[in-house]
Amino acid sequence: MNKLYIFLKYFFIVVWTVFVVAPFLWALTTSFKDFQSVNGGVTYIPWVDFEPNLEGWKVLIKSPAKGGVDIVEPYFNSLFVTCTASLISIILGTLSAYALSRYTFKAGFVKNNDITFFFISQRIMPPIVLSIPFFLFLSSINLLDSLTGLIVVYIVLLMPIAVWIMVDFFNKVPREIDETALIDGCNPYQAFLKVVLPNSIPGLIVAGMFCIIFGWIDFFFAFILTFTEVQLLPVKIVALNSSVTPWWSLSASALVSVAPLIIVAFIVERYLSKGNLSGAIK
Amino acid sequence: MNFKHKYFFLFPGLFVLIGILIFPIIFVVRLSLSGWNSYNPGLDYIGLENYIRLFTDDPRFWESFFRLSFLSVTTVILQYVIGFALAHMVWKDIKFKRFFRVLFLVPMMTTPVIMTVIWRTFFHESLGPVNDMLSVFGVAPKWLTDPVIAKFTVIIVEVWQWTPFMFLLLLAGLLSLPKEPFLAAAIDGASPVRKFIYVTFPLMAPISIGAIIIRLIEASKIMDTVYVLTSGGPGTSTETSSFYIFIKGLREFQMGYAASMSFTYLIIMIISLTIIAKVLTKLLLKE
Numbered sequence: 120m121n122k123l124y125i126f127l128k129y130f131f132i133v134v135w136t137v138f139v140v141a142p143f144l145w146a147l148t149t150s151f152k153d154f155q156s157v158n159g160g161v162t163y164i165p166w167v168d169f170e171p172n173l174e175g176w177k178v179l180i181k182s183p184a185k186g187g188v189d190i191v192e193p194y195f196n197s198l199f200v201t202c203t204a205s206l207i208s209i210i211l212g213t214l215s216a217y218a219l220s221r222y223t224f225k226a227g228f229v230k231n232n233d234i235t236f237f238f239i240s241q242r243i244m245p246p247i248v249l250s251i252p253f254f255l256f257l258s259s260i261n262l263l264d265s266l267t268g269l270i271v272v273y274i275v276l277l278m279p280i281a282v283w284i285m286v287d288f289f290n291k292v293p294r295e296i297d298e299t300a301l302i303d304g305c306n307p308y309q310a311f312l313k314v315v316l317p318n319s320i321p322g323l324i325v326a327g328m329f330c331i332i333f334g335w336i337d338f339f340f341a342f343i344l345t346f347t348e349v350q351l352l353p354v355k356i357v358a359l360n361s362s363v364t365p366w367w368s369l370s371a372s373a374l375v376s377v378a379p380l381i382i383v384a385f386i387v388e389r390y391l392s393k394g395n396l397s398g399a400i401k
Numbered sequence: 402m403n404f405k406h407k408y409f410f411l412f413p414g415l416f417v418l419i420g421i422l423i424f425p426i427i428f429v430v431r432l433s434l435s436g437w438n439s440y441n442p443g444l445d446y447i448g449l450e451n452y453i454r455l456f457t458d459d460p461r462f463w464e465s466f467f468r469l470s471f472l473s474v475t476t477v478i479l480q481y482v483i484g485f486a487l488a489h490m491v492w493k494d495i496k497f498k499r500f501f502r503v504l505f506l507v508p509m510m511t512t513p514v515i516m517t518v519i520w521r522t523f524f525h526e527s528l529g530p531v532n533d534m535l536s537v538f539g540v541a542p543k544w545l546t547d548p549v550i551a552k553f554t555v556i557i558v559e560v561w562q563w564t565p566f567m568f569l570l571l572l573a574g575l576l577s578l579p580k581e582p583f584l585a586a587a588i589d590g591a592s593p594v595r596k597f598i599y600v601t602f603p604l605m606a607p608i609s610i611g612a613i614i615i616r617l618i619e620a621s622k623i624m625d626t627v628y629v630l631t632s633g634g635p636g637t638s639t640e641t642s643s644f645y646i647f648i649k650g651l652r653e654f655q656m657g658y659a660a661s662m663s664f665t666y667l668i669i670m671i672i673s674l675t676i677i678a679k680v681l682t683k684l685l686l687k688e
Contacts (some may be wrong), residue, residue: 124593128490132501135487139508140562146519161533162631222407234415241418243670245622247643248663251650252425252432258499275421278414296643307406338514338625343651353514357629366522373515380510391573 143374150175152373157366175367176378179375188301190355190372196354197335198378200266204273205330209323211274213237218310219282220271220289221297241275250274254343264348274338275331284329288322289315325390328383335380352376404536435663439654451661462645462662466669469641474550476559481613483560484567489601494576502572509565517629520558521545553633555639558626563619567612572578574608575601577672606685614678621670642666 149164156162165171180191185267201246218224219235253272254263262268296318300310316323341351350358356372415537436447440581455462491501508516523529532541582604586596624643627633632649633640646666650659 121593131486132490132495135483136501139504142516142519142523142561145523149522157528161528162528163530211414211417214410218407218410222410223408224411234411238414238418239411241422243618243674244422245625245643245663245670247622247646248429248667249422249425250647251660251663252428254651255432255656256424256428256654271421274417282414287600308409311410332510336510336512338512342625343647344591353512356515357518359518369518369522373519376515377511381507384503384506384510388506389500389571389603389628391502391569391576392499 130328144252146370146373148248149366150368150374152367158386172319175369175371175374176363178365181246181310188359188368188372190375192353193350193352193355194348194376196266200273200341201331201334202268202335204270204277205327207270207328208274208277208281208330211324212278213285213316213319213323216285217280217289217315219286221294221305235282235286239279241279244275246276250343251338254341257344263344264346266349268343268344271349272344273334273337276340277334280329280333281326284326285319285322288319288326292318297400304367321393328387332383429660429664432657433664435657436659437656437660442654442656446542447657451658452665454658455661455665456517462642464637465640465645465665466642467623468552468639469623469643472555472559472623472641473617475615476556476563476623477616477620479538479556479560480567480616481609482562484564484612485571485605485609486520487564487568488572488575489597492572494649506565506569508562509569511562513562514625514629516562517532517558517626520554520561521630524554545631546635548635551635551639555623555627555630559620559623561614562626565617567616570612571605571608574605608682610678610685613681614674617677618674621674 126330147158147188148165151165152162152169153172154234160167178188181189215238219231224231224234224292249272253268257263257265257268262271292315296314297310298305300314301307305313336353340358341354343355345354346350353376356369356376359369359372431444433451434446434448435444437443437445437554438449484572486507491498491505495501524531526532526541526543526545528559529544531544542550545551578601582600583596586600589600622643623641624647627639627641627644631639633644637645642662643666646662647658649655
């Protein structure tokens with residue numbers, strides 16, 4: 120019985136591992152192929168099935184004029200938009216979360232929990248509902264196809280995540296900390312900046328990681344609200360897909376775009392194992 | 402505590418969010434009452450005409466909505482079962498525990514559309530590895546062009562992409578459980594299966610509800626995967642509500658009609674998610 124359980128457990132883990140890794144391995148081998156080894160039948164192992172070359176990787180940094188795809192600029196656009204929007208969301212979200220965790224608000228029937236729910240419920244909003252008014256609105260103030268426009272939209276996507284994680288985190292930071300600071304003569308802002316924030320760094324990191332994940336992986340708004348002036352990485356790579364489909368550069372660019380977030384996976388796991396994520400979902 | 406300070410903390414975030422959102426929402430409602438399209442761009446007033454068209458004369462919207470329900474419910478159930486199993490397996494000590502934890506998290510860190518581009522080559526009918534391996538058995542499923550199989554391809558990709566999120570939430574929950582009930586079960590000599598049914602699962606019920614709702618909310622937005630993988634095809638067999646609204650609004654520029662659809666869609670989403678949350682709470686929290 121016990122042996123069967125252990126066997127099944129490892130069997131399942133191995134099957135899932137293969138499933139998780141398969142597309143990455145496929146992309147990795149494909150990125151070294153040329154036209155012949157993609158279109159002449161399915162090939163797997165470099166040097167045995169096909170002769171690897173670096174063409175797929177080289178075109179990534181060539182300018183389009185020389186037949187390259189140049190993903191350097193979209194890459195930095197993506198980084199810039201994601202980081203700026205995450206930073207703004209974290210700052211505003213943390214302030215609001217602190218208020219919701221420490222003070223009581225009452226306006227008619229609206230109480231703390233309702234305000235918290237209002238923040239979080241913005242995730243329910245299907246992107247398509249916002250996309251049409253945003254499209255018309257941004258085009259009327261000439262922010263369509265610009266980085267600023269995208270950052271504004273991303274704040275709506277990311278702030279709910281920041282508030283959600285930080286409210287739970289502040290609830291776990293003992294109130295005595297702020298009270299002691301206030302008695303010691305700090306004003307509320309000093310107490311928040313000097314005492315509460317330093318004790319909330321794990322929460323801030325987790326919230327930051329989630330904002331970065333959900334900002335980095337967004338495609339929809341970038342796709343609808345930008346065209347040629349500003350291109351984000353996912354849009355650029357998907358555009359490659361529609362034309363002749365050069366599988367090798369497609370695979371190489373996919374791997375390059377996925378790479379930075381693998382680091383995020385390590386950080387998230389670290390905080391998960393320490394138990395810093397546990398409060399967030401109750 | 403001082404009463405004035407609290408507003409300085411709360412209001413910047415709240416007002417930025419309301420400021421960015423309030424205009425679009427009011428605008429969608431107003432737009433849905435107009436006949437804005439590419440010939441006639443403008444906010445005229447045509448009453449409830451768009452809504453009447455939607456409710457009486459547009460089976461494609463309702464089909465896409467039921468398809469979306471099917472896809473999101475199926476993927477979330479699969480994600481929950483697999484995610485729970487995986488989380489349970491790497492919860493206690495196994496070899497390379499932290500390696501597997503990181504590995505199982507990786508797919509959610511990847512951009513869905515970009516991975517979907519890779520999946521497209523993976524499931525390519527003549528040049529992809531899946532059909533190449535299946536050719537040993539003499540079968541070659543049309544992963545992307547058969548109306549039925551294409552749905553399952555979407556499900557496979559969604560499960561790959563988002564099971565890690567479920568895994569993350571459930572593992573965080575498992576790690577936060579108190580130790581005492583498990584000690585008691587061990588003293589009573591409960592078998593692993595009984596321990597799971599009577600101790601682990603009930604303790605995890607509130608976390609499960611949270612995780613399922615969060616995933617359902619995200620799954621109800623399925624759109625980029627579909628756009629890249631099949632473009633809603635073959636025919637309309639993988640078209641979801643968001644995708645249909647996208648076609649009407651931003652491809653055919655029937656803004657007014659698309660606005661009425663998106664407002665209806667939002668209302669349906671809010672109502673059905675509330676009902677699902679209530680039902681799940683009743684089912685899983687019996688005592």
